[in-house]
Amino acid sequence: MSELAINGGTPTIPDGPPAWPLRDDAVRQAMLAAYEDGDWGRYHGKHVERLTKQLVELHGIDHVLPCCSGTIAVELALRGLKIGDGDEVILAGYDFGANFRCIEAVGARPVLVDIDPATWCLDASRVEEAISTETRAILVSHLHGGLAAMSELRELADKHNLRIVEDACQAQGATIAGRVAGTWGDVGVISFGGSKILTAGRGGAITTPHEEVFQRAKIFNDRGNEAFPLSELQAAVLLPQLERLDERNGLRQQAVQKLLAECGELQGMTPVQLDGAGNAASFYKLAWLYDEQVNAQSRDAFIAAIQAEGVAIDAGFRGFVRRGASRCRRVGDLNHSSRAADQTVLLHHPVLLGSDSDLQLVATAIKKVLKAFAQR
Ligand SMILES: Cc1ncc(COP(=O)(O)O)c(C=O)c1O
Structure with missing residues (x-):
């Protein structure tokens, strides 16, 4: 049992994230x-x-x-x-x-x-x-x-x-x-x-x-x-x-729809916009923007807590906003890039080929962590 699990309780997914690469x-x-x-x-x-x-x-x-x-x-x-x-x-x-x-x-x-x-x-x-x-x-x-x-x-x-x-x-x-x-x-x-x-x-x-x-x-x-x-x-x-790429991309797309529906509206966590007509994403990662103002806990604290629940969520890229003028030219403000570097959390794809109950467990873990943060 992970000591980091919320309230010291049993992690939502005791076995941790699904194995990758797939046993194919x-x-x-x-x-x-x-x-x-x-x-x-x-x-x-x-x-x-x-x-x-x-x-x-x-x-x-x-x-x-x-x-x-x-x-x-x-x-x-x-x-x-x-x-x-x-x-x-x-x-x-x-x-x-x-x-x-x-x-x-x-x-x-x-x-x-x-x-x-x-x-x-x-x-x-x-x-x-x-x-x-x-x-x-x-x-x-x-x-x-x-x-x-x-x-x-x-x-x-x-x-x-x-x-x-x-x-x-x-x-x-x-x-x-x-x-x-x-x-x-x-x-x-x-x-x-x-x-x-x-x-x-x-x-x-x-x-x-x-x-x-x-x-x-x-x-x-x-x-x-x-x-x-x-x-x-x-x-x-x-x-x-x-x-099997097309078939698995289709499964990942359905899984993302189910997961986001299962999560419902989350406090201070905004998911990537799902694709418009004629578009179909392949979901190597699924992003949310995590707002530490709303949750009163840092992104690192969120990631540590969610990993302790057995969910493979990690931080995004660091981006280039802090790169100096000697290395690049910047055009306009880079506010959204800056926010993405500081606030992105990413769900890794293997669970998107899991069962509906795996997805429910992921949603349960996310909601559990956010609820615990709200009560602190
Ligand atoms: C957007 C993007 N471009 C390029 C790469 C580089 O790929 P590789 O790890 O095969 O060098 C990655 C790897 O994660 C990536 O996410």
Whole structure:
């Protein structure tokens, strides 16, 4: 029993969060088959080729380049677009830390724009004022169950001759206005990292409709051998997961609806806005903005208490609001990014493939902790 459990009582979910990665028999079989045919120990084989073909089909796009991580995929995307010294790349003040570093890695300068507080993603209505003569690209991520306003961003990018890198590492198989996440950008980015909904422990890929971008990224990857490869074994375990991506995304979407309904209106906790018509998120994480003024307890106290109840909730990203002017240009206030960095709490996805009673237990734990805070 956890000493941190509210009132020292029994945690709401005594066994803790569901195991991740899933104990998936199809993945086990894929590993064994790769062992039997020897591909696990080869530089090249049929698995990476098959995975590439299936990702091309899923995205309805001409080119996919698998690689060793989502982080390297972002860099390959920028290099493929010829972003470099002296260029500016617009990104949200709240985003995955490595995205900022990837812009710096190619010699470009990040330009920070606030997020839309409803979706946790770059606010498209504030991008135009950030464009300068140096601006070459927009790097936009779909985050925490929120989806960026891609048709507005696409229109803006086309109007100003900018390129888009669309980071779908948290949104594999999601759709925005009927189009798969990653296909609105000039380059899309996905991750197969250890916590992702398609996981190989490590791995990633870029997707692009542009032959020349694909070729440039490939050339950067080529040091006489592939410098940032996805292995045969990684591809082998991804193939059976990819087959079930749509089905599992559907289950996660239903689970989020049920969970939020079960939670009802929560004091000082506002969930990410659920997707509009034609949109379907994939819920790698589910975000709430936690208000410590309302709950009179810090976010850290909330996270500690909720984890002690057996629920896998954690803090969000730190964002870039505190980055100095020597490293980036800031446009307008970044109040929502700042709030997101300080107040985001994220439910990790495995429980969204659990049973209805698992979801009820999560809702019960959240309500229990908030009620205990209110009584203190
Ligand atoms: C939005 C976003 N972009 C990029 C990445 C990087 O992916 P990887 O861990 O495969 O490097 C992550 C990982 O969590 C992410 O959440």
